[in-house]
Amino acid sequence: MSPALPGAAGYSRSQLSEQELLMSTSEWVTKMLALIKTGNIPAAVAQIKATTSSKDLRQLHAVLDKAKALPRLVAVEVAIGDQLQALASPRLSRSP
Numbered sequence: 001m002s003p004a005l006p007g008a009a010g011y012s013r014s015q016l017s018e019q020e021l022l023m024s025t026s027e028w029v030t031k032m033l034a035l036i037k038t039g040n041i042p043a044a045v046a047q048i049k050a051t052t053s054s055k056d057l058r059q060l061h062a063v064l065d066k067a068k069a070l071p072r073l074v075a076v077e078v079a080i081g082d083q084l085q086a087l088a089s090p091r092l093s094r095s096p
Contacts, residue, residue, distance in 0.1 A: 048079040
């Protein structure tokens with residue numbers, strides 16, 4: 001039997017690793033996972049298109065990839081890819 005981890009009472013190893021993964025993600029990623037879990041995909045896609053953080057998008061993609069949920073969420077995967085590409089593109093400068 002493995003020694004108990006502090007603060008891990010009542011959690012199996014798989015639940016603990018999922019909990020640790022969620023603890024390392026941003027608040028935005030956690031909210032996006034809740035939207036996706038409830039099935040509100042159009043709202044999730046809209047939020048993805050509005051985000052300005054490529055770090056959050058990469059974290060969301062990694063969590064969904066680890067959960068093997070991306071094949072079922074084609075619209076979310078496309079939105080993440082499009083937004084990452086848009087954030088990587090140089091911005092046109094506008095005069096004040």
